[in-house]
Each structure stands twice: as C-alpha cells, then as structure tokens.
Amino acid sequence: MRVLLINSPYNKEEKIRKYRRVWPPIELLNISALFQENGIESDILDLNATPISMNKLQNVAKNYDKIFVSSEGIDRWQCPKLKLDEFISIAKNLSERNEVYIMGPTVSAFPREFLVKTGARAAIIGEPELTVVEIVNKGLNEGIEGLYFIKNGKEYFKPRKTLLDLNKLPPLPYEKLPLKKYKYELMGEKFFLFEASRGCPYACKFCAKRLMYNLGYRIKKAEKVVEEILNAYNRGVRNGYFIDLEFNVNIEESKKNVRRICKLLREERVDFKWACQTRVDSVNFDILKEMKMGGCDLIHFGIESGSERIMGMNGKLITKRQILQAIEACKKLGIRTVGFFMFGFFGEKLKNMLETVKFATSLDLTYASFNIATPYPGSEFYEMVKDELENFEYYDKEVKIEIIKKVISLAYKKFYLRPKLLKTLALTPKILDSINLFLSFSKEE
Structure with missing residues (x-):
C-alpha cells in the first residue's frame, strides 16, 4: 500500500501571495509518522513549497493506491x-483516475458540496490524523469516526470522539518535507512549525475552531x-512558530508546560x-521573561478591536489595560510583537472602527495587521449572520464593505507611517523589508 498526502496550494490571487510565507503542513507529517509506525509507505507533496503542473501531478499520482488532498494546512x-479553486481542481482531476479523499476545515463545514464538486470518494471531517490511518487500514467503512461519504444516495457520518494523543505521536519524518523551502517573513528562513497543544478553552465568536479542534x-x-x-534543529531549522491557538493558556498545567x-x-x-x-490576559512579566530566555523572539496578540464593548459582544473578554501591560x-524584554485587529464585527459601527484605528496607533507594537472580520463557517459569528450573508468573506449589513476597506487602508497608513515608528526603524533595514509587506495591504482592493 502506497499513500500520497497532498497539501493544496493557495489560489494565486490570495493575499498570502503578497507575503514571503511558506508554512509546512505538519498535520500531514503527523499522518506520515503514524503510517510509518503502521508499516504503510507514504509520501507528502506540499504544493505550496514545491508547485508542479497538473500533468506532472497526474503522473506522480499513478504510483499511489490512495491519495488524500488537504484544502488547508494546520496554519x-x-x-x-x-x-x-486550486484545491477543487486538483482533487477533481485526480479523482478521475485515482482513489481520492479530501479534508480540511472548509471541507468539514460543507462535506457534501465538496464531494460533489471534486468527485472524491469520501471526506474527512475534523482533525484528520486518526481518520486517515483508519481509512487506509479498513477501507471505506461507516464505522470509522470522522469519515463522511455518500453511498446509494445515503449519507454516512460518525463524529470523531477518539482524538489524537499528541504525546504518542511517533518521531516525525522531517525528511519527507522540503525543509529548506519553509519561511516566515517575520522570522526568516530555516523555519518550521511546532505544536505544543491543540484546542482552546476560550469562546471567541469569530473563531472557527470547532470544525477541526473539537x-x-x-x-x-x-x-x-x-x-x-x-x-528539526539537527536538520538545519533555526526558527520556529508554535501553531497552537493559544500557546500559554491561563491554566496551571499549560503555564507549567x-x-x-x-x-x-x-x-x-x-x-x-x-x-x-497567545492572549494578553495569559501573560505577565515573569512568564514572558522565561519565554524570552527560552528563545521567544516574537508574539502574536489577537487584540481585535479598540472597543471593549465590541470585544465583549464577540467573546473576546480582554481589557485595554491588559493589552497595554x-x-x-x-517591549522591556526585547520581544517583538504583532497586534491583530479586525473590522466588520457583528454590532460594530463606523465609530467603533475608528476607535480601533486610534487605539492601534497608540500601542507600542512592532507590527500590526488589519483585516476584515470574516464569518467563517463553523464560527458562532457565522451562525449569527448566515441568513444575511451574500458573501462568506465579510459581513457588511452595518458598515458597507467599501467603507471597511477604506478604514483598513487608513489603519495601515496611520500605523506604519507614524514618525516615531519610522525613526525607530530607520536603522533596521531588515525590519523595513518586513514593513513593506504590511504596507502592500494599505492599498484598497
């Protein structure tokens, strides 16, 4: 039995292309490790890192008994x-001559629709590792948890209750991925992803975590x-990112770890x-000092809004004081910071958006990222507004999308063109290269 695991590429027009970012599909690496433990031969084809033509892909696929195509990596x-579109095209073309299975968060939200679009044999719902291994060992079996398929017009699906034990994963076969291809524009090359936890105990309404994380x-x-x-270090990796939803959860077991x-x-x-x-309410000077001494160089903070009312309405229960602290x-410890902000929440007015812009520009962040609040399928935000949606990409019943985009453009310009920030960055050309990436988003689309 030979199995091929495929990470599908981003669409060419997606914003991610503006970044010099290529992140590895570590969930496929987990699967390959489990296959190896079970005596099953497998390969990983990461089309984000090593793109190939459809003709070549079809020729490669001939050498495998089963093919699993992921719509999105764990990031x-x-x-x-x-x-x-790219994912659908790949899965559809391969399904014509191969036994193909599909997986990913969007597939998990709409399995029937994607089976129809791709012609794949079945879909994996939720976290994929154990389900994929069971499919290879047992075939198309209605008793497999996390497997969705249609047979004679009837839908079969059994939710996954048995979850992957992260501590029982076999050694990861890093040699199956092109390690030299991975990079993150804020950390550099020689880069890889790591996972110290899975899931999240918080309840932000805009997060689609339940699709994949239970x-x-x-x-x-x-x-x-x-x-x-x-x-990974022994194979040349020098920079990493913990892909955990929250690296330092505010519970004793997590902090101890x-x-x-x-x-x-x-x-x-x-x-x-x-x-x-991590969250601003999960850190203090002492834990941050230990993180810095352990190699922490950059932290992503989901700040989301400058309005505590909007944060509260959308389940982000943090305060401005906690953000500032x-x-x-x-800053005192020399850890760089990225603040993430969103516009277009349920209940948000233009004055709230402008409040966010003002708050963001008052913060001593190293970087800031401003985005449209997307009602992702699987999120509570989506359930709240799905009957009003004309486009999954945004909710604009309170502030029109054209205005939201103008506010985002304004936010980028105000944040990155501040005299204080420009003066600080003038002597650091490498950071300026990264700033240019963010400035590319200041143009209205």
Missing part, C-alpha cells in the same frame, strides 16, 4: 481559506515538544528562536 484551521484542550508534554524541535519547554531549550543551548500566539512587558 489555516482557525481561519480557513475562502477561495478553494471542544477539548490537549497539551503535548514539554519533553516531546523539545525532542521534535531538536530533531510552557515554563518546562523554555527551561529545556535553555539547557540545550541551541541557537533557536521562536514565535507564538502585555505589550509594555514584551
């Missing part, structure tokens, strides 16, 4: 891709995390820098 499980929260032990980092990861990395004395995403602590 997009929280915020699924909105344009899936409702639980699982921690990968520090020793396992650092072992994976060192294995984060401290342990940092301690182990310090003890190894490796030249390894890393980034993560977290950013100030990072």
